[in-house]
Amino acid sequence: MVPLQSQVLLPERIAGLLGLSGTVGQIVGGLLGAFLIANLLLVQTAIAGPWAKRKITAAFTDRIAVNRIGPFGLLTIVTDAVRLLSKELVIPEGVDRPAYDLGPLLVPFSALLGFAVIPMGNGIHLADPETGAVFAFAASSIASLGLVMMGYASNNKYSLLGGLRAIASNIAYEIPLIVTAASVIIFTGTLQMSEIVAQQTEPLLSIAGVTIPQWFAFVNPFAFVLFVIANLAEVGRNPFDVPEAPTEIVAGYQTEYSSVYFVLIYLGEFIHIFLGGALAATLFLGGPAGPFLPGFVWFLIKIWGFYLFTQWARSAIPRLRVDQFLDVGWKGMLVLSFANLVLTAVIVGVIA
């Protein structure tokens, strides 16, 4: 059996291929590896944003959607990119300049940073520090800073409201998210991503010759559900799209952004959804593990599965009101996630 998790990380392998070693090898390999993974994600986003999102929503609402340019309308991605980038960048009067410009940069880059520690199968893994899980959550949380910068610097009341709501939602749902993730860490006893994935390849039980692996979604489905719901709030999709809420506060923190900045924010949102999917996959669904297909393909299937789920929720579930939204976060999710954590700790303590 081919080991799913090659112990050689991507930068080292690139350095090896180029025949470099030492510090130079690390730097060049690291940069090239990061470049590759970032582009890989941008390609996913390009497919997800202008094309897949429209197709999926159209399927939910009995429509056809983009089908004019290219096969299945796929070249819409190109035309949309040109369209969005060639629009005028309108910068309103009275915006707080450095913050206004930095906000849209922070959002996609924080999400990209999170991918540094995600094992994607077939040896595509940029870094594997011992604190991998913590790093991923910490990096994705930087986005909150970007949101509050955008909301506050835009000099627009809807932006301000959206920024405040974004912060409130990130705080309210990040705690349950991380606490739920911590219940997985209790099982594994390590924060290292490669180790978390490796432990999930162990068999859980065998039924009629089919071995079910020890994915934590099977071990603790309750935690998985909590994690997915909290994740939905993290990425701001229905029923938790309160920070954007188009019919209430126009577009929230991104009201005053156009052209390139708009694209950056959009990219950030989609990469965040993929990061959410990647974290769920790594912590609960065995990372890149899966039968028959190569690990990397399974990884893509899993993050696209999560993406599909967010779009489904968006098309089907009404938005909560802002106070109900926070109620669910603080009074529901937080309590349940701590209950889950304590329960897991007790069970693991008793068994171990």
Next chain:
Amino acid sequence: MSLEEPTPEDGAVEVLPTTGDEIAELLGDLVVDREEHVNAPGFVIRPDTVQETLRRLRDEAGFDHLSCVTAEEREDRYESIYHLTSFDDRQREASVIVPTTKDDPVSESAEPVFRTADWHEREAYDLIGIDYDDHPDLRRILLPDTWQGHPLSQNYDQDRPQIVTLKEWENPLADDHREEEGDTMYVNIGPHHPATHGVLHVKTVLDGEQVADVDPDIGYLHRCEEQMCQTKTYRHQIMPYPDRWDYASSGLLNEWAYARAAEDLNDIEVPEYAQIIRTMGAEFCRIASHMLAVGTFALDVYGDFTAIFMYAMRDREKVQSVLEELTGQRMMFNYFRLGGVVWDLPEPREDFFEMIRDYLDELPQAVEEYHDLITSNEILQARTIDTGVLPPEVAKSYGATGPVARGSGIDYDLRRDDPYGYYDELEWDVITEDGCDNFSRLLVRLREVEESAKIIEQCLDLLEDWPEDERNIQANVPRTLRPDDDTEIYRAVEAAKGELGIYIRADGTEKPGRFKIRSPCFSNLQTLPEMSTGEYIPDMVASLGSLDIVLGEVDR
């Protein structure tokens, strides 16, 4: 909130004064002169006794519904007419006429008695120039604040510049009202905002996420519809305009409002066969309009162009296809004529009937789908139940009608209470819900769609069996209509949004002397501050959606 509101004189089962003489006796010295309108007795009173008169009529004669206020400048006087009726018995009507002098047009405001008078009197002030004493907030309503003069007054000069710049108009010495340490934030919601359903501007003061104050600012779509109708002849030229009031597929209902008023003014009898076609067409319009209302309301609550909106649009398209077969148009029908309709059902009739039957067969399933998707959804219920509460007394005081009133438990529907068309021959029910909240208004609309389908089905049965040689689609109406000078009429129909009334004063020519539209959306929108003050922004947006306003009708 229950329906069992005790009427003012619950104990004494005395008959309320209804005829002109009885009401005149009740009002006593307040009446200085009597007039006779086609629809109701008219009582001329002095401008300083408006509140006393209206209060007495409301409390002692049961006239609890101020349907409309019509103002006009005549040769020798200004005149405000208060069209009163009763929620319990729509056929009891009375007009209170308040003349004021030319040089000092000041009249007492009716706002302390009927809160709906607030906006109606502001409109009268804006367009005609009558001052209402004791009015809490007499500002312009349809025209911008910087407008010069009153465009429906007789000495109005259109060639003068009509608007001055805000800078010229503003008082340079006025205080800046912004507080240094205020806790509230002022937000302009609209005129361009995803949730305002058109060009509505809601001046909102927020306290955090909660709405501290709301002031709808209307008039962005004011197209002088009333004045345009005054420049056209009764017989054919006015009929296309009603389609443009509530343009969100209630065209035939609007046309009926004009047709009813003009037919009663000119004593035109409509053939039974045409009445059935009218009834059927009107109910199709109601379904289309309610579908749009449900879809956009879901849009406001769900937040994106989701499945429900698309499904509602799909079902509305089907209705529009039927209407296109019938009238030749999908939105601007222009199908009614005084005395009937313009042409008979399309040939071959069997195909048309089959098309409608197919639609009616599918409808229950479609409505069930909405209940699955919307009304039985827990999150939607959490969002809409007990939000945007409008108690029945408040709704009555604001003159709310249609699904808004029926969602507050007010059993009031002109189709039954003041029958016209073929409605009183058919079996159907008036839908009411007692929740008084956004959810009730949604439910009322969905259930009314089912009632409309019932009506259509019965009309269809009648039309199918109608003998071929008795298909009379139009009465014999003279080519030129010249109602007698000074005949006045106020007639209303149940449009999709509520009571759509038309006041016409004939001046002896073939064109109306005064044409006034009582728009249901105009009165319903007035309840928005009442419903949403103190609630969250999303609830305000949901309440606005549940009112189902069309700005074309609000602004006219």
